[in-house]
Amino acid sequence: MRTGIISDLHSNLQATEKVLEYMQTLSIDRCICLGDLVGYGGNPEEVMNLVTPVTQFTVMGNHDAAVAGQMDYNYYYEAAKQALDWTRAALSEKNLNTLNKLPYFRNEDNVCYVHGEPINPEVFNYVYTLEQAEKLVLDYDSIKNVTFVGHSHLRRIYEIRPSNAVEYSVENIKLDPNKKYVIAVGSVGQPRDFDTRSSMVVWDDETRMIEWHRVEYDIDAAVEAILKAGLPEYFAARLYSGS
16 A cells, blocks of 8 residues: 655645645555644645545644644744644634544554654654654664654654664665664655755555655745734745745
8 A cells, every 4th residue: 555644734735735736646545644734834724624535544743732722832932822823713613623633643553653752642752863763762662663753844764773773864765574663754834854845755565665755836825825824924934945
């Protein structure tokens, strides 16, 4: 089965539309979202209405949790709090209920789909540095062979070993069934690796191949939506810099 994996859409309708359109060219059997449907961007309702029907499942991101009232706002800086408040007011009751019911993780056989660190997923710890990946060594026996994460908006591949972790270069790779990996899939709606294009991953569980994909979208239109909503200009500027 070929699974398209997306994450951190952050209410960016233009990016989400292009990624879902592009995914149709990749012979995808299903789509999974690793959370943060909302936050930062100007079209939370439209993004949720677009994504919810076409994903097999979505796990809860920290912005989803905050908007749904399941997370302390003290976790966020002031501009992000403003966006969360605006997003909550902009969402329909139906979509607020959808966010509230999202699971923190989903396991399928030896694969875990989660927004942040797979241990205590409701805490939303990051996994985007080697040091953070090495913390998972302590829970080596508990983690799945493959864990897909979002949250950092960065693209990373780590092998978790019983005694240490190793970082791989981000490229298409065949995963060894006898090893354990954490794959950070990047962001659709707000990339932060200095590449403004949306990021997504395709996972083929038969060939065990990880494929990386980047998709261009109309950044100007996404910026216009942010500014029209009266959200902080900082969120718009980040789209242009990819940081």
